[in-house]
Amino acid sequence: MLLLLSAAAVAVASIPLVYLAVRTSEAGMARVLDEVVSARVGTLALRTLALAAVVTLGCLVLGVGSAFVVVRTDMPARRLLGVLAALPLAVPTYVAAFAWTSTFRGLEGFWPAALVLVLCSYPYVFLPVAASLAGADPAQEEISRSLGRGALRTFTGVTLRQIRPAVAGGGLLVALYVLSDFGAVSIIRADTFTRAIFIEFDLGFDRTGALVLSSVLVLLTTVVLAAETVTRSRGARFASLSSGRRPPNRVALGAARWPVVALLVGVAGLSLGMTVFSLARRMAVGVSRPGAWSDVLTAAGNSLWLSLAGAALTMALALPLGLLTARAPGVLTSTLNHLSYLSHALPGLVIGLSLVFFGINVAYPIYQTTWLLALGYAALFLPLAVTSVSGAAVQAPPILEETARSLGKRPVTVFRTVTLPLTLPGIGAGAALVFLTCMKELPATLLLRPTGMDTLATKLWSNTSVAAYAAAAPYAALLVLLASLPTWLLAVRSGILAKEVGP
Amino acid sequence: MRSPRRTLAVAASLVMLFGVTLTACGGEDDTSAEKTITVYSGRSEDLVKPILDKFSADTGIKIDARYGNTAATATQLLEEGDKSPADVFFSQDAGALGAVAKKGLFAVLPGEVTAKVPETYRAKSGEWVGVTARARVLVYNADKVKEGDLPKSVFDLTKPEWKGKVGVAPTNASFQAFVTAITVQHGEAKAKEFLAGLKANDPQVRDGNGAILEEVDAGTLPVGLINHYYLGELAKERGTTPDALKAKLHFFEGGDTGALVNVAGVGILKKAADNADARALVDYLLSPEVQALFATETSEYPVVTGIAGPTYVPALDALDVPAVDLNDLDQLEATIALIKDSGLVP
């Protein structure tokens, strides 16, 4: 049953793959070879992988580093800085990229794009790693220290190993995000696959070329996934039921504390401050106005509603697959899991078109309704949800459910009274992440939204496309503000805000 | 099998319940309301919405409008085929209209509609008709470039004195139409030569016309190839007049390809061939008052003869436009291959 539902979820995520297969095969082998076998595709593939590698590395350094100083040191104002480190997640890359390019004219190419992507996506690493560091058993570190290993060797030899799943998971999300991102690369003009795909669409409305390139992107994704799988090792799958965990040890920073604070504030300044500054400046310089405030509020309402629908559908689809991943790991499960990741790295435009295809040919009654868009969001963001659900399912080991059943409770009752209460916080965090990602999504939203429905992201886009930057600013500001709420929720959930227990 | 499997059947039923709700909700958007037409707009909402709203107010015909960029919207139409909910496609350029027409998705417009527009600005087959015209121009910063130093022809931009000074947006449809126009006017070899020369001359590649204009106005770029109406939009955003900006427009003369005039236009989808409301919208867009509105609001040229254009540019019939038939601009594939091969785009 669980397997069947998981397969259904993966089927949704596979709609884009089917679409690509159909359209690519229509193009004919000659055309495909013509597009694919070229120095241009080779260069693009290398550049894209290099960008993914550089950004992932940057995010790992920044994410793990800031998580460590926030959770494991006596840095002043660590809770505030912890929230600041999570907040860039609320800034869409196209907003950040726009902020950078409009502040520094002529900013373009590989390294600036890498910078903006790192600044926007390092929370993908920071949040899970901070949570993992807060929960890691300090006893292992103490043992390492007692065996004569220094602080640094203990960190690399013990701590880093404890938080490895979190680091790898976050890194994977970043890498896949870079593959699919269009905002930063198109605005900062870094030549990657996604940008080439968009350009291909722009150049004479050429679907075939763009879709063939997308298929190559899917192949690149399998490379990234394979790399992640190779480095993955099996660890304990379920949360320990034993009691009494001590709070983690804190490293005294001493004289280094203020430079560290300055560093974190600096990063927040580059990621958040730059965006806020640029939006404010745009608003001051321009005379275009966003029209009635009711328009802004309607767009905000639509953003909330669409993201809610998207998050709900995505979570519902992710639930069986996530539980399956946690409970019955195996070749079949991991294959299903990987399939769901493939669409995650495709640009939103391609996902959008594939759902247009699906809507027109299969699900016409829901074409251009909220639900087809929600399905699109599900196809895009299923992996985010699955990761959270399988993480949450670990909090409810099967033995608890079995015990509950032996006490005479029916399966439904057991689910309601044991499984749900234990997994809900984790599932909620997943929903928050999907919700905020849906809110930032643009290309698929443009193609799939119900006719006449505007969201903050689409309004932001339509205003900036006619250079009405001042009119766009309130939408951008509200988008970032609203996306901050689920981000805050995620920060709270990661445990970085926890008060110290005991001395 | 272990019991949790069945326990989680509950989760499963939640999913299915969701599915039921999903299909149940699907029907609610049925366009059963009378007098509603669906418009796909490749032109931005900011420009088009006020006009469409006015149309609804004047005629009582409700419009469901989808806004997107022209390429994505055209692609969506192609993907939807004859099942498209759209009645009317309002496009940013002739190329996209041509691509949709080529797929046979447009109905042929009645002669009395097409007759309102000069032959130059509509499809020969009558499948689409231009609504407004836009001219390709060279924008320059008056502080950086003296008027006398401006190039006589767009082909002069490949000369050494313009090295590193020219802003171009090769992914923009207007630029592509311009390159196609070179092929049509002078042959493919000339287009190839121009692109190669441009590429060798260290061009400043930007994402769109807006970005080029901003930089020219700010003085970080001396000149750039754009469409004329961007100047009007920038002035509007700055709360000033086009004359007050540092950026000035230079129209090429002597039938130079650099002075190509392209159109934004509309077509009616086949399923709405007999839809009086769709027809009413096209008539409305071509009515004298709306044509005049385009001139003041979007700084574009009206295509219906006898309506005055924007004030800050020469009149449309005063332009020395190249002898290029817009109907020939739908042969984009060759152009795109040229642009890709030139290395101006990744």
Added chain:
Amino acid sequence: MSRLEITALAKGFGPVTALDAVDLTVPNGTLLAVLGPSGCGKTTLLRCVAGFERPDSGVITIDGEVVASGTSHTPPHRRRIAIVPQEGALFPHLSVRGNVAYGLGRAERRTSRVAEVLEMVGLAGYGDRMPHQLSGGQQQRVALARALAPRPSLVLLDEPFSALDAGLRTDLRRDVRAALRAADATGVLVTHDQAEALSMADAIAVMRAGRVLQFGPPADVYRAPADPWIATFLGEATLIEATLRDGRADTALGTVEVPSAPPGTVTALLMIRPEQIHPGPGPSSHAPAKALVESLDFYGPHTLLTLRLSDGTQTQAQVQGPHPLPIGTTTPIHIKGPTHTWLPT
């Protein structure tokens, strides 16, 4: 209370046979210990009884009612069987009271039943604590209280003490046994700890590789194990091959009385427990065997001596209190009480 009967139970996981024709009977109000090394199938047996696994064939009845057979399967929540899992597995989001009341009906929750069972496990007044505020032993007691609260037909204990330290374990075993008796509960305890099985159970079933090798009262199984493997699994034992003649055997440990020996001369395997070996000359008229004291392990109430016999055989003797013999001395030894023998088949 109730009677559990298991007949010809079999269960396999793919190519692995976990249970192979298992027959067991647990009478009303008694505790059966299923003892065996890890991987012997004892946990699978427990899960089949609880209803978490479906047996491939065989029948399980509780009070004469079939709960599992090749064709029928009563789901776990209708079996009135409570389990006490390893490490307690308390619901972390519920208080002690919430945990204990979990299996009770709405009406019963308002009665004094929760307080009653908490009292029974010695945790009166702990109702408002959360599981993470309890020690390991206390968590186990709550898990037992939770299992006993709905007055189940059968209580299944799955290695419930394995995670606890030794001192705590002894106390808890006694208390659990007392609580089970007080509740007049029929129980099945799965364990790999022979001391636990011997001290708590009314009957022991020794399992290995999916089969029940021996089933009987603890003292019988200890004294007369069915085979040498069981003998050593249940405790220290010296196994010596010897020739039986006229009801006695001559061994390196001296001459041993074998009352059960058949007439004539046969070769047999003898089992001698450490507590049967005593230093010092025995009452027998025969010359005592000599042994070298190799090491001493003092446990307080008793001391374990490791001895080396003249033929090189190593054996162990358990004596009361501290022992005065220093390491390296040679001492005569003798054997008290009847020994168990296996005749060649």
